[in-house]
Amino acid sequence: MSNIKLVIEYDGTNYGGWHRQKNAVTVQGVVEDALCRLTGEEINLIGASRTDSGVHALGQVANFHTNCTIPPDRYAYALNSLLPMDIRIRESLAVPESFHARYSAIGKRYRYSIYNRIPGTALYRNISYNVYQPLDRAKMAEACRYLIGTHDFSAFRAAGSSAKTSVRTIDQAEITGTEDMIYFLIKGNGFLYNMVRIIAGTLIDIGKGK
Amino acid sequence: MSNIKLVIEYDGTNYGGWHRQKNAVTVQGVVEDALCRLTGEEINLIGASRTDSGVHALGQVANFHTNCTIPPDRYAYALNSLLPMDIRIRESLAVPESFHARYSAIGKRYRYSIYNRIPGTALYRNISYNVYQPLDRAKMAEACRYLIGTHDFSAFRAAGSSAKTSVRTIDQAEITGTEDMIYFLIKGNGFLYNMVRIIAGTLIDIGKGK
Numbered sequence: 001m002s003n004i005k006l007v008i009e010y011d012g013t014n015y016g017g018w019h020r021q022k023n024a025v026t027v028q029g030v031v032e033d034a035l036c037r038l039t040g041e042e043i044n045l046i047g048a049s050r051t052d053s054g055v056h057a058l059g060q061v062a063n064f065h066t067n068c069t070i071p072p073d074r075y076a077y078a079l080n081s082l083l084p085m086d087i088r089i090r091e092s093l094a095v096p097e098s099f100h101a102r103y104s105a106i107g108k109r110y111r112y113s114i115y116n117r118i119p120g121t122a123l124y125r126n127i128s129y130n131v132y133q134p135l136d137r138a139k140m141a142e143a144c145r146y147l148i149g150t151h152d153f154s155a156f157r158a159a160g161s162s163a164k165t166s167v168r169t170i171d172q173a174e175i176t177g178t179e180d181m182i183y184f185l186i187k188g189n190g191f192l193y194n195m196v197r198i199i200a201g202t203l204i205d206i207g208k209g210k
Numbered sequence: 211m212s213n214i215k216l217v218i219e220y221d222g223t224n225y226g227g228w229h230r231q232k233n234a235v236t237v238q239g240v241v242e243d244a245l246c247r248l249t250g251e252e253i254n255l256i257g258a259s260r261t262d263s264g265v266h267a268l269g270q271v272a273n274f275h276t277n278c279t280i281p282p283d284r285y286a287y288a289l290n291s292l293l294p295m296d297i298r299i300r301e302s303l304a305v306p307e308s309f310h311a312r313y314s315a316i317g318k319r320y321r322y323s324i325y326n327r328i329p330g331t332a333l334y335r336n337i338s339y340n341v342y343q344p345l346d347r348a349k350m351a352e353a354c355r356y357l358i359g360t361h362d363f364s365a366f367r368a369a370g371s372s373a374k375t376s377v378r379t380i381d382q383a384e385i386t387g388t389e390d391m392i393y394f395l396i397k398g399n400g401f402l403y404n405m406v407r408i409i410a411g412t413l414i415d416i417g418k419g420k
Contacts, residue, residue, distance in 0.1 A: 009332045010332050011332045086335070087332055088329050089329065121298065122266075122296050122297055122298040123268065123337065125296070
């Protein structure tokens with residue numbers, strides 16, 4: 001049996017998030033269906049991260065086990081011919097039996113894009129969050145510095161989080177961007193449920209002077 | 211009678227280009243219809259540039275004449291409430307009677323985005339052109355230098371161009387970009403029919419080593 005790793009890019013606009021659901025079209029569901037057509041097997045695709053509805057991925061990592069004998073690097077080509085254009089398999093390769101996309105992850109990197117201009121953006125409307133009020137980027141950048149390190153992030157955890165510990169290590173947290181777009185980049189060994197979104201919301205409040 | 215200038219951003223994905231057509235939904239047509247609802251007049255919107263189907267704009271300039279007494283800066287707000295989210299009016303203001311979006315233009319700037327990676331991109335698929343074969347950016351940048359200045363660009367004119375002269379002045383022509391995305395930026399006093407597209411195609415050929 002082979003263990004195959006996929007690196008997946010997707011535009012989450014038209015999906016109900018990553019995780020397979022009964023009542024929504026999801027990225028996991030669509031890729032699993034394509035894998036089923038390709039291999040003739042019922043495939044359980046393990047994703048590194050459950051992204052929410054409307055969230056995109058440039059490099060979601062996933063893996064699955066199969067008895068199919070397609071050469072590992074050919075899964076990318078074969079899947080891309082079956083998948084819609086808003087989901088692309090960047091690469092496929094064989095990994096050791098022990099590899100598990102979620103448990104083997106040693107870090108994750110998120111980018112939160114804030115479009116900071118009236119009246120919002122037509123061209124980037126699906127890949128950014130509009131904030132009309134001018135944001136103080138210097139204050140946001142300063143606040144980022146306090147995130148770096150190993151801390152108890154329980155204040156940034158959504159209700160319903162079931163993680164055993166709320167201690168996480170953040171390696172990178174910074175504000176970059178262009179004239180109208182502000183990027184909040186954050187990289188760490190793991191994130192609590194909704195932690196990135198709550199931190200981004202807090203940074204926006206700081207940028208507004210709250 | 212007022213002369214109102216609009217600066218318009220649009221995602222051209224779902225439109226048959228800028229120019230009003232009988233058999234296609236176009237950006238000019240949609241904005242003119244919104245202006246008609248707003249003013250109760252039949253409005254003729256003059257655009258600085260006719261963009262092709264699928265081409266986007268970050269700052270298309272247009273103007274129109276009206277007897278309507280809405281304060282000039284309020285057109286942007288009023289139109290944005292009537293327009294679909296893929297068309298946004300960035301600003302509206304009163305301009306002198308003599309202002310004409312096309313004839314008064316002293317320069318235009320285009321950006322051509324090339325996504326240079328297999329298997330293409332899910333997230334940026336509507337705002338870039340996919341080239342799978344690796345492109346030599348240094349060669350493309352070198353070729354750009356020959357474009358700058360005042361030249362006869364008849365070699366880069368599409369059949370059917372009706373311009374009186376094919377001499378144009380290019381102020382800026384450069385290659386920038388990120389890891390996977392190559393931007394070709396070009397700025398000049400005017401462009402012949404399809405000139406930017408033909409130049410971009412030539413640069414891609416150069417990047418491929420042709």
